[in-house]
Amino acid sequence: MTARILIVEDELAIREMLTFVLEQHGYTTVAAEDYDSALDMLTEPYPDLVLLDWMFPGGSGIQLAKRLRQDEFTRHIPIIMLTARGEEEDKVRGLEVGADDFITKPFSPKELVARIKAVMRRSAPTCLEDPIDVQGLQLDPVSHRVTVGDQVLDMGPTEFRLLHFFMTHQERVYSREQLLDNVWGTNVYVEDRTVDVHIRRLRKAVTHSGHDRLIQTVRGAGYRFSTRL
Template identity: 55%
Template sequence: MSVTQPHVLLVEDEPAQREVLAYNLEAEGYAVSRAENGEEAMLQVAEITPDLVILDWMMPLMSGIEVCRQLKTRDDTKNIPVIMLSARSEEVDAVRGLETGADDYVVKPYSLRELMARVRTQLRRSRPAATGELLIYQDITLDPERHRVTRGDQELKLGPTEYRLLVTLLEKPGRVLSRDQLLDLVWGRDIYVDTRTVDVHIARLRKALTQHGGDDPIRTVRGAGYSLG
């Protein structure tokens, strides 16, 4: 019933820095994908929809600024937190990076401890359950530390898959998630599951959420997927 680990996309063209950063991120318990230039980064984002992007400014083929701009102008990626890394320490550069949409700006050389703290801060926003935060939507409360779900004053009994589905929906309230996105987020990229399986588990989750009464909070968006509220 565990919450899936946060997925970080690390975009850095210097191999040594990339591996040191990846090692430290994995030591923190994050899944890490690597890209060595901006074009590769955009291809990876299309495949994995990461929970956070760590992005070097100066890269071949496509700069970090351009990657950030593209991510923040697309509806499907605009809410992914971006931490920009740069050797450019001038205030005007930091302002430019933040104005492009970066959520944080870190100047090289940086302290690994400080960078990991900033990663945790951004992930609290995009993946609160993974950092132990309570998830609350109307009268539904999910406590990831205790693996406990309540609606009103009633505790709900959920199977492991329904629990992970609820976490995913609670972390992105109001956002429509396609069946393919839910498969990646709940079952994982490397596991083949038929998309109709999502419908079966959504039905089970709906039954669990309404077992003590109350309206069904899950909305079906025809031809698109599901959302909470």
């Protein structure tokens, strides 16, 4: 089980060093030297981890990190940021964006490998990316699609995440706040009532096949995804 690591780093010397060290330790690597080529490499097969230089041509590391976190595909890929000494304030922003760890240059190969192992261990229970089927309503996290039979249902990213959460947490009431925490993520300041709107849009998207009955309102408590009733 060789893990794939994407290296995003503009300086050739460091890039080669990283590649060498990592392959020496049995990892498979791909390298990009700028924002665009990094994006090109963020397709299948997806890397298991991204080593991201803070500053590089064609965009900052934070931009790429953001992008990774926005896409359902890449949301769970752990990110390790490479920062120069003294860029402490960047760490904060990095944390906010969702970086999993930081390595301050210069660093030793030993440290590098240790951190990579640690991060991958931490995110080990990487969500099972198996398709879910509930009464003909199928959600495939990998292809990022919701289908009923051969009909593809159209919905926004938030509705997709909401449905995904519901399908993996059935038969349980969630308050609007809990849904915000679980689907939107913590550190997000959104009105409770916004959930209603997304529930409505999700219902709309699955109404045609009659699956809207799975999304149930529990008055005074929140919402529930259930096959009963």
